[in-house]
Amino acid sequence: MKRLPGDVRVPGDRPQTAGVLHLGAGAFHRAHQAVYTDDTDWGITVAAPNSRGVIDALAEQDGLFSVATLGPEGASMRVIGSIVDTVHIASERDRAIDLVAAETTHVVTLTVTEKAYRDAQGVPGLLAAGLAKRAARGGPPLTVLCCDNLPDNGKTTRAAVEPLLDSASKNGATRAWVEANVTFPSSMVDRIVPASTQATYERALSELGVTDLAAVEAEPFTQWVIEDDFAGPRPAWDATYTHDVAGWERLKLRTLNGVHSTLAYLGALADVETITESLALPGAEAFARWLIAEQIAPSLTPPDGQDTIAYGENVLERFANPGIRHRCLQIAMDGSQKLPQRLFATIADLAEAHVDLDLIALPLAAWTRFCAGKSDNGTELPLDDPLKDAIRQSLAAAGANPAARIDAILGLHQIVPETVADNHQLRRAAAKWLRELDRHGVATTLEHL
Numbered sequence: 001m002k003r004l005p006g007d008v009r010v011p012g013d014r015p016q017t018a019g020v021l022h023l024g025a026g027a028f029h030r031a032h033q034a035v036y037t038d039d040t041d042w043g044i045t046v047a048a049p050n051s052r053g054v055i056d057a058l059a060e061q062d063g064l065f066s067v068a069t070l071g072p073e074g075a076s077m078r079v080i081g082s083i084v085d086t087v088h089i090a091s092e093r094d095r096a097i098d099l100v101a102a103e104t105t106h107v108v109t110l111t112v113t114e115k116a117y118r119d120a121q122g123v124p125g126l127l128a129a130g131l132a133k134r135a136a137r138g139g140p141p142l143t144v145l146c147c148d149n150l151p152d153n154g155k156t157t158r159a160a161v162e163p164l165l166d167s168a169s170k171n172g173a174t175r176a177w178v179e180a181n182v183t184f185p186s187s188m189v190d191r192i193v194p195a196s197t198q199a200t201y202e203r204a205l206s207e208l209g210v211t212d213l214a215a216v217e218a219e220p221f222t223q224w225v226i227e228d229d230f231a232g233p234r235p236a237w238d239a240t241y242t243h244d245v246a247g248w249e250r251l252k253l254r255t256l257n258g259v260h261s262t263l264a265y266l267g268a269l270a271d272v273e274t275i276t277e278s279l280a281l282p283g284a285e286a287f288a289r290w291l292i293a294e295q296i297a298p299s300l301t302p303p304d305g306q307d308t309i310a311y312g313e314n315v316l317e318r319f320a321n322p323g324i325r326h327r328c329l330q331i332a333m334d335g336s337q338k339l340p341q342r343l344f345a346t347i348a349d350l351a352e353a354h355v356d357l358d359l360i361a362l363p364l365a366a367w368t369r370f371c372a373g374k375s376d377n378g379t380e381l382p383l384d385d386p387l388k389d390a391i392r393q394s395l396a397a398a399g400a401n402p403a404a405r406i407d408a409i410l411g412l413h414q415i416v417p418e419t420v421a422d423n424h425q426l427r428r429a430a431a432k433w434l435r436e437l438d439r440h441g442v443a444t445t446l447e448h449l
């Protein structure tokens with residue numbers, strides 16, 4: 001590290017052991033929790049569920065990697081030293097279970113994407129098996145801290161794990177032990193971290209003078225609001241600790257993520273690559289601002305001291321950061337797992353309050369058109385979604401009629417609440433927008449709003 005350029009921030013004394021086990025070796029963990037932990041004296045073992053590319057790179061680099069913070073004024077580089085060990089769950093499942101059970105592990109954090117919580121065989125099963133072992137040994141209390149973009153993400157994690165505990169121990173003893181010794185706080189996490197690309201590795205090489213195949217890039221903004229419900233010790237993370245995370249989650253998921261997904265579908269249909277480019281389409285920024293003021297703000301009560309419109313302005317400034325190339329298609333992925341909390345919850349609350357639903361019907365129409373798999377130019381758009389088959393079958397049965405296609409999407413009962421599916425005003429408005437998008441495309445529709 002002595003050979004690195006002087007303006008690169010490097011870690012101080014490295015931790016020797018890991019009190020945190022992190023599940024999910026993705027880009028976000030490296031630019032968020034790993035950075036917060038680097039400012040403490042704790043270490044992390046990172047567990048990769050499937051692909052081992054990142055953990056192999058980390059192991060090769062003694063756990064070190066760089067985060068490039070990209071602001072409108074340029075980049076700054078920091079080397080992170082908080083990752084002290086790695087484990088590959090797919091090929092070392094027993095070791096991963098042992099790490100959940102280990103008395104040296106005090107906190108398990110997770111960034112495994114929204115869909116992972118529905119896969120009982122995967123991460124929830126691993127946690128249940130680890131907790132059963134910990135309970136059988138009478139180990140110390142444990143905090144399981146979800147850092148995925150889900151509402152009530154602590155409760156969601158607990159609900160995914162709890163039903164598996166009985167089969168993990170047979171006599172109900174694990175469930176009772178977990179009840180008394182394990183907490184699942186919720187948290188709101190925020191930092192825009194696009195998937196690393198060849199350009200990320202080239203920047204790292206040119207700024208550091210060494211190859212870094214675990215490098216990530218992120219925006220300057222970072223936030224972490226954690227429910228103050230730890231079962232045992234925790235790192236001294238410089239986060240906000242509160243007893244009410246729900247308000248923060250709602251504000252962020254509906255405003256930042258809701259508008260992110262909206263711009264992702266509009267941008268993909270308009271054949272632009274990134275969110276910044278989508279926001280720059282004529283009419284897009286005005287639409288986003290209008291959506292925040294007229295539909296998102298009236299749907300929620302922000303946490304004390306927060307104003308949804310001011311928060312939304314800040315979000316739009318972050319989306320406009322030219323240093324961040326966040327691809328529309330990355331954000332568009334897994335829409336069925338994201339839109340319930342980013343869009344449908346907003347619509348449900350607006351419908352209950354009898355607020356007009358015209359504007360918020362446009363993102364629904366954009367997602368419906370995106371799901372058909374063709375952009376306005378006729379380019380193929382990938383539908384990367386666990387409900388892909390159900391979505392495509394419903395759309396195929398609906399034919400070309402916009403109202404029938406909206407009904408097909410709203411008929412996905414696994415993800416669309418009944419009050420949203422049955423709302424006539426929403427259905428009419430969404431069908432109208434879909435007709436506009438079919439006839440004129442996104443660019444013209446936005447320009448003439």
Ligand SMILES: NC(=O)c1ccc[n+]([C@@H]2O[C@H](COP(=O)([O-])OP(=O)(O)OC[C@H]3O[C@@H](n4cnc5c(N)ncnc54)[C@H](O)[C@@H]3O)[C@@H](O)[C@H]2O)c1
Nearest residue numbers: 024025026027028049111112113114116148149191192193
């Ligand atoms: N990237 C961001 O800007 C950002 C910001 C806030 C929150 N998040 C949260 O972090 C999550 C991960 O984002 P990322 O940028 O690190 O993505 P990524 O694609 O880089 O990493 C995803 C990780 O999840 C794992 N994973 C994927 N599907 C899984 C499954 N079915 N079961 C178990 N593990 C699975 C992958 O193996 C990988 O480790 C997001 O889904 C989101 O909930 C991301």
Ligand SMILES: O=P(O)(O)OC[C@@H](O)[C@@H](O)[C@H](O)[C@H](O)CO
Nearest residue numbers: 149189190191192193257260331
């Ligand atoms: O990471 P995902 O796939 O859940 O969602 C894509 C983006 O909306 C998201 O990652 C945001 O960049 C992030 O939530 C900002 O904190």
